Amino acid sequence: MERILSGIKPTGKLTLGNYIGALRNFKNFQEQGECFIFIADLHALTLPIDPLELKTNSRDIAAFYLAAGLDPNKCNIFLQSHVSAHAELNAIMQNFLYMGELSRMTQFKDKSQKLNKEKIGLGLFAYPVLMASDILLYDATIVPVGEDQIQHVELTRDLAKRFNHRYGDTLIMPKAVVTKVGARIMSLSDPTKKMSKSDEKGDIFLKDDPKVIRKKIMSAVTDSESVVIYDVENKPGISNLLTIYASLKNITIPEAEKEFEGANYGTFKKAVADAVIEEIEPFQKRYQEIIASNYVDEVLNRGAEKAKSIANATLKRVHDVVGLL
Ligand code: AMP
Numbered sequence: 001m002e003r004i005l006s007g008i009k010p011t012g013k014l015t016l017g018n019y020i021g022a023l024r025n026f027k028n029f030q031e032q033g034e035c036f037i038f039i040a041d042l043h044a045l046t047l048p049i050d051p052l053e054l055k056t057n058s059r060d061i062a063a064f065y066l067a068a069g070l071d072p073n074k075c076n077i078f079l080q081s082h083v084s085a086h087a088e089l090n091a092i093m094q095n096f097l098y099m100g101e102l103s104r105m106t107q108f109k110d111k112s113q114k115l116n117k118e119k120i121g122l123g124l125f126a127y128p129v130l131m132a133s134d135i136l137l138y139d140a141t142i143v144p145v146g147e148d149q150i151q152h153v154e155l156t157r158d159l160a161k162r163f164n165h166r167y168g169d170t171l172i173m174p175k176a177v178v179t180k181v182g183a184r185i186m187s188l189s190d191p192t193k194k195m196s197k198s199d200e201k202g203d204i205f206l207k208d209d210p211k212v213i214r215k216k217i218m219s220a221v222t223d224s225e226s227v228v229i230y231d232v233e234n235k236p237g238i239s240n241l242l243t244i245y246a247s248l249k250n251i252t253i254p255e256a257e258k259e260f261e262g263a264n265y266g267t268f269k270k271a272v273a274d275a276v277i278e279e280i281e282p283f284q285k286r287y288q289e290i291i292a293s294n295y296v297d298e299v300l301n302r303g304a305e306k307a308k309s310i311a312n313a314t315l316k317r318v319h320d321v322v323g324l325l
């Protein structure tokens with residue numbers, strides 16, 4: 001039986017990129033094995049964040065999970081900080097990942113570049129250690145992530161291998177799984193940049209009003225030709241819209257291209273906007289209903305209890321092999 005685990009960091013506002021690259025696929029995983037989906041709130045502290053914003057975001061993500069079709073009876077939904085084993089395993093695992101490899105992580109290089117060198121938090125540098133601990137604690141076999149997180153899962157595999165080599169088979173080897181279409185949704189205003197949670201007009205946020213969503217898509221940056229074909233290098237804007245359309249319609253890129261043969265950009269963009277709104281509007285409605293009730297807290301409390309029982313068993317196994325009494 002597969003053990004599936006993934007998480008989202010509650011920083012910033014969730015985007016259509018998060019939805020297509022992560023959220024939307026989670027409900028399929030609960031049918032494929034034992035499912036653990038959490039909110040990586042400890043990871044959110046690796047860059048400065050307002051406490052109230054962190055709390056709101058954490059609850060929002062839980063509500064988004066539920067609105068996206070995760071069923072708490074089939075999948076454990078919980079907060080990372082509610083299960084202390086994450087921090088405890090992190091304390092042990094930090095000895096088995098090396099400064100050299102951590103300093104080569106793309107995410108660390110990107111994020112630390114923007115900071116004063118003297119003020120790069122240790123947590124930001126050690127981010128992959130905590131992420132590896134998240135994964136290894138649950139003996140996860142499958143880790144669904146967006147493209148940008150593959151490197152961290154690969155590092156987790158290196159760590160598991162290194163640890164098992166030294167102490168005997170203790171940790172389960174996880175595998176990253178990336179959604180094929182839509183693994184990397186780009187910004188609508190600069191399609192050479194990933195759509196991310198920073199507040200920009202090129203991002204579609206999951207809480208945006210459908211009118212705003214339509215406006216953002218209609219004004220997406222494209223090129224001066226008028227052929228709808230997938231060509232990331234020369235037509236990044238159109239390619240990105242094709243990716244969004246194909247993923248939401250569950251079709252391939254060539255199928256989407258065919259659908260828009262001979263169409264002008266206006267017609268194409270309108271179809272993309274319709275597809276996005278058709279999916280996001282009911283999702284937003286479910287989110288509103290969930291967030292207005294106590295359901296989120298109930299789900300998180302229940303999820304933490306189950307998560308603790310599994311995580312503590314792994315922690316105990318690790319304590320034993322490394323020689324902790
Ligand atoms: P993050 O927003 O970086 O915390 O990512 C949360 C999840 O959403 C991860 O699985 C990411 O890989 C995925 N994700 C974030 N942004 C995008 C994007 N623009 N396109 C596709 N997936 C994304």
Ligand code: TRP
Nearest residue numbers: 005006007008009040131134135
């Ligand atoms: N680092 C992931 C991101 O930024 C979030 C995350 C934390 C995660 N721990 C994880 C994802 C464990 C998968 C498994 O998207």
